[in-house]
Amino acid sequence: MTPLVGAALGGLALASLIGLRGPGRLAYPLGFSGVSLAVAGGVGWAEGWGAGAFYLLLLGLAVLGLAPYLPAYLELHPSRAYAFLLPLFVGAMAGVALAPPGYAFLFLWEAMSLLGYLLVALEGAKAVEGAQALFLASRLFGLGLYLAFLGQGRLGQDAVWLGLVLGFGVKAALFPFHGWLPRAHPVAISPVSALLSGAMTKLGLLGLYQAAFWFGPPPLWVGPSLVTLGLAGAVYALVRGLAEEDFKGALAYSSVENLGLMLAALGGYFVTGHPLFRAAFFLHQLTHALFKTHLFLVAGVLGERRLSRLGGLWRQAPGLGAQALWGMAVGAGLPPGPLFLAEWALYLGFSRGGFGLPLGVGALALVGALALFYYVRLFGLAFLGQPRGPASWHLAPGMVLGLRILGGALFLLALWPGLVLGPLGVQVYPNAPLALLLFALAYLLYRRLQALPHRTYSTWDCGHQPLTPRMQPTGLGFSQPVLRLFPFVRLREGEHPHLEEPLQRLLQVIGEAYARLARLVQGLQSGSLHLYLLLQLLTLVLVLGVVLL
Amino acid sequence: MSALLLLFLAPLFTGSVKWLKARLTHRLGPSPLLEYQNLFKLLGKAWVRPEVGTPLFLLGPVLAFLASMAAASFLPLLPGPHFAGDGFLALYLLNLGRFFQMLAALDAGSAFGAQGSYREGLITVLAEPGTLLALVAAGLLGGEFSLARLPVLDPANALVLVLVLASLALALLAEGARMPVDDPATHLELTMVHEAQLLDHAGPLLALYELASGVKMLFYAALMALLLPGPSFWVFLGMGAAWALALGYLETYGVKLRYLRLPDFLSYNTLFGVLAVLGAVWRF
Numbered sequence: 001m002t003p004l005v006g007a008a009l010g011g012l013a014l015a016s017l018i019g020l021r022g023p024g025r026l027a028y029p030l031g032f033s034g035v036s037l038a039v040a041g042g043v044g045w046a047e048g049w050g051a052g053a054f055y056l057l058l059l060g061l062a063v064l065g066l067a068p069y070l071p072a073y074l075e076l077h078p079s080r081a082y083a084f085l086l087p088l089f090v091g092a093m094a095g096v097a098l099a100p101p102g103y104a105f106l107f108l109w110e111a112m113s114l115l116g117y118l119l120v121a122l123e124g125a126k127a128v129e130g131a132q133a134l135f136l137a138s139r140l141f142g143l144g145l146y147l148a149f150l151g152q153g154r155l156g157q158d159a160v161w162l163g164l165v166l167g168f169g170v171k172a173a174l175f176p177f178h179g180w181l182p183r184a185h186p187v188a189i190s191p192v193s194a195l196l197s198g199a200m201t202k203l204g205l206l207g208l209y210q211a212a213f214w215f216g217p218p219p220l221w222v223g224p225s226l227v228t229l230g231l232a233g234a235v236y237a238l239v240r241g242l243a244e245e246d247f248k249g250a251l252a253y254s255s256v257e258n259l260g261l262m263l264a265a266l267g268g269y270f271v272t273g274h275p276l277f278r279a280a281f282f283l284h285q286l287t288h289a290l291f292k293t294h295l296f297l298v299a300g301v302l303g304e305r306r307l308s309r310l311g312g313l314w315r316q317a318p319g320l321g322a323q324a325l326w327g328m329a330v331g332a333g334l335p336p337g338p339l340f341l342a343e344w345a346l347y348l349g350f351s352r353g354g355f356g357l358p359l360g361v362g363a364l365a366l367v368g369a370l371a372l373f374y375y376v377r378l379f380g381l382a383f384l385g386q387p388r389g390p391a392s393w394h395l396a397p398g399m400v401l402g403l404r405i406l407g408g409a410l411f412l413l414a415l416w417p418g419l420v421l422g423p424l425g426v427q428v429y430p431n432a433p434l435a436l437l438l439f440a441l442a443y444l445l446y447r448r449l450q451a452l453p454h455r456t457y458s459t460w461d462c463g464h465q466p467l468t469p470r471m472q473p474t475g476l477g478f479s480q481p482v483l484r485l486f487p488f489v490r491l492r493e494g495e496h497p498h499l500e501e502p503l504q505r506l507l508q509v510i511g512e513a514y515a516r517l518a519r520l521v522q523g524l525q526s527g528s529l530h531l532y533l534l535l536q537l538l539t540l541v542l543v544l545g546v547v548l549l
Numbered sequence: 550m551s552a553l554l555l556l557f558l559a560p561l562f563t564g565s566v567k568w569l570k571a572r573l574t575h576r577l578g579p580s581p582l583l584e585y586q587n588l589f590k591l592l593g594k595a596w597v598r599p600e601v602g603t604p605l606f607l608l609g610p611v612l613a614f615l616a617s618m619a620a621a622s623f624l625p626l627l628p629g630p631h632f633a634g635d636g637f638l639a640l641y642l643l644n645l646g647r648f649f650q651m652l653a654a655l656d657a658g659s660a661f662g663a664q665g666s667y668r669e670g671l672i673t674v675l676a677e678p679g680t681l682l683a684l685v686a687a688g689l690l691g692g693e694f695s696l697a698r699l700p701v702l703d704p705a706n707a708l709v710l711v712l713v714l715a716s717l718a719l720a721l722l723a724e725g726a727r728m729p730v731d732d733p734a735t736h737l738e739l740t741m742v743h744e745a746q747l748l749d750h751a752g753p754l755l756a757l758y759e760l761a762s763g764v765k766m767l768f769y770a771a772l773m774a775l776l777l778p779g780p781s782f783w784v785f786l787g788m789g790a791a792w793a794l795a796l797g798y799l800e801t802y803g804v805k806l807r808y809l810r811l812p813d814f815l816s817y818n819t820l821f822g823v824l825a826v827l828g829a830v831w832r833f
Contacts, residue, residue, distance in 0.1 A: 329648065340641055358829070359682075383603075384605060449753055452596065460749060473664075
C-alpha cells in the first residue's frame, strides 16, 4: 500500500512540474479545466491567476522530496489512514491554488482544512489538542473569507479586505493569529508537518496575493499593517522559539518567522508596487517550502527530539549531519543560499522605498541575527559535541534519497534563482559564481588542512576532571542571554518557560462554548422519527422564508 | 583585490595595537612585524582534533577566513566587483563566517566553546540592526545603495554621516571583539567571548581565525574610510592607523564592560542607526 502512496504523490509532483512548463492552457487532473495558465503566454505566472502555477511548482518539488521518504517512514507508523488522506490533502492544496474565487475555492479550502485537521489528529489523544488549535483557528478566522467572498460588491472594500486578511492571514500564520501553528506542527508526524508548514501555509500568502487581482487593489491600510505585523511576528517567533526544547517545535516557530518575512514582503509590494518585493515574496516562498520540508524530514529521522537530550548526532550519522547542516545554513539566511537572495531583495526593497520602510531594515537585520543564533543553537546542540543520551535515529535509503532531492533543489535554486525571478523582471546579483568559488575554495582549503600533520586528542578539560556531556549548555541555557533581552518570554528558576500565545485563550473559550453547544444539540438526536420530520419541515419553512423574503 | 590588501595589512594592524599597548604600559613590546612571523609559524605547525570533533571543526576556520575575505573583496579601495546592494551581501558574508565559527566552537563539546558561542550570538543580535540601519542611511543619502557609491562627508549631510560613523565605530568594537565589549588579551574563560571560541583550535586553524578577525576589523575601518572625503585608498590607510592608536589607548586605559551591561552599551549603536535613517528620510 505504502509504495503506491509514494508513487501517487511522485506522479502528482511530476505532473505539476511538467504542467508548469507546458503550453498556455492546461487541464489539471483534478478537474478544474476552466483555469487557464498563461505560463507561456505574455502574462507569465506572476500576474494574478498564474500564481497558482507557481504554487504547483512549489508543492510539486516538496512532494517530490517527500515521495521516496514516505514509504520508509510509514513503515514505522503503520496507519492505513495516511495512505488515504495524504494524497487527498495534496490534491486539495493543488485544487485551492488553481480554483477560481467562488464556491469551488471555498469548498476546497474547507476540505483542505478538514484534511489537515484529520492528519494531525490521527496521532492520538495528545495530538488532538494541537489539531483543534489548527481547526478552530482556521474556522474562526476563516469566516473572514466568507465575509469577503459573499460581501463582495455589497460591502465596502475595507470590510472585504479585513475579511481577506483575517481569513488568509490566519493560514499564513500572520502575527498575532499564528498561535495554532506551533501547536499543531510539532505533534503531527514529520511528513505531515512538512506539508503543513512547507506547503499549506503558503496558500494563505498566495490567497492574499491573488486577492489583489480578484477583489481589486487593497486599501491603503493593508500594506503597512502587513509589513508591521509580519516583521513583529518574525521577531516574536524567533525569540519565542529560542525557549523551545523540542526540535520540531523550534522548526515550527522558525516557520512563523519565515512566513512573517514573506508577509512583510507582500505588504511592501502592496505599499510601493516595487518588483523587488514581489521577487522576495515568491523566492522566499519556494525556498522556505524546500528547506522547511527538508528540515522536518530530518526531524522525522530522530527518535529523541528534546535538544537537551541530543548531541553528537553528526558523528553517529555523518550523512544526516551534512544534510541537516546544509538545510540549516540555508534556513539561517546565509549567502550564497537561496533564502539570502530573497532577504537581499527584501533589504534592497526596504532601503529604496519611502514611507518609513527603511526602518524595516533594522527589524530585518534583527531577524537575520536572531535566525543565525537560532540555527546555531538548533544544529549545534543536536548534532555537535558529546552525546547526552542513547542514540536513537532511523535512516532508511529512501529517506536519504528524499533529503538529497530537496537539498539538491535548494542548491540549484541558489545557482539559478533566475528561473524563479526571471519572469518577475528582477535581476539579482551573480550569486552562482560566488557560490561556486566559495565552495571550491572551501573544499581545497579543507583538504589542504586535513593533509597537514595533526593528532586526535580529548578536548582540553582545564586539567581537573574529564569533561562530561552535562557540561555542555542545555537548550534553554544556550538561549538565555538573548531571551533576557526580550521581556515577553519570562524565564523563572527551575521551570520551563510557559507562554500563552496571543489569542490562544480566545480560541480556547470559543472551543469550549462550541463544545457546550454541541452537547445541547445532541439532545435532538433522540431517535424519534416525529422529531426529525418536524425539524425537516421547520428547515424547509426557514429556507423558503429566506428565499422569498 | 581589496581583500588581498586587507589580508596583507591585518597582521600589521593587530601587531601595532599590541606594540602600542606594551609601550603605553612602559614595556618594550614586540615589533609590530612579529605578527607576520607568528602567522607563518602557526601555519607550519600541526593541529589537534578533539575526539568528539566532526568535519565542522575544520570548516569553521576555513569558512570564517574565506567569508571575511569575500566580504572584503566588495570594498572599493582597489578595483573589484560591485553592484547595487553589495553592502548587504558583504555583511551577511561576515555572518556566514560567524555561523561556522560559532558551530565549530560547539563542536569540541566543552562548556567554554559553547559559552563563547552564545555570547557571540548575543553581541550579533545587539550590533547587527544598528550597523545595517547606518549603512542604509548612508545609502539613502547617496541615492544608490552600493559600497562603491557611498556619499562622503560634507556640510549638507554632516549630521547623518556622523551618526553613521558613530554607529560603525561601535560596530567595530563589537565585531572586532575589542575592549568595552570583549578583551582580546584575556585568557580567563569566564570573560572571554571571541577567544573562547578558538580555544581548541591550534596551528594553521588558529592562524586562519586570526587572519579572519583581523580582516573583519579592517573591513569596518574601511567602511568608515569610504565615508570620508579624499582618495579612499589613502584615507583607509589613515583610518587604519587612527584605529590602531585608538584601540591601543582604549585597551590600556579602558575597562571591559560587565557582560550583562553590553545591551546598554550597544543600544547606542541601534539608536544611532535609527536616528541616521530618520535623518536621511527627513533630510535634516
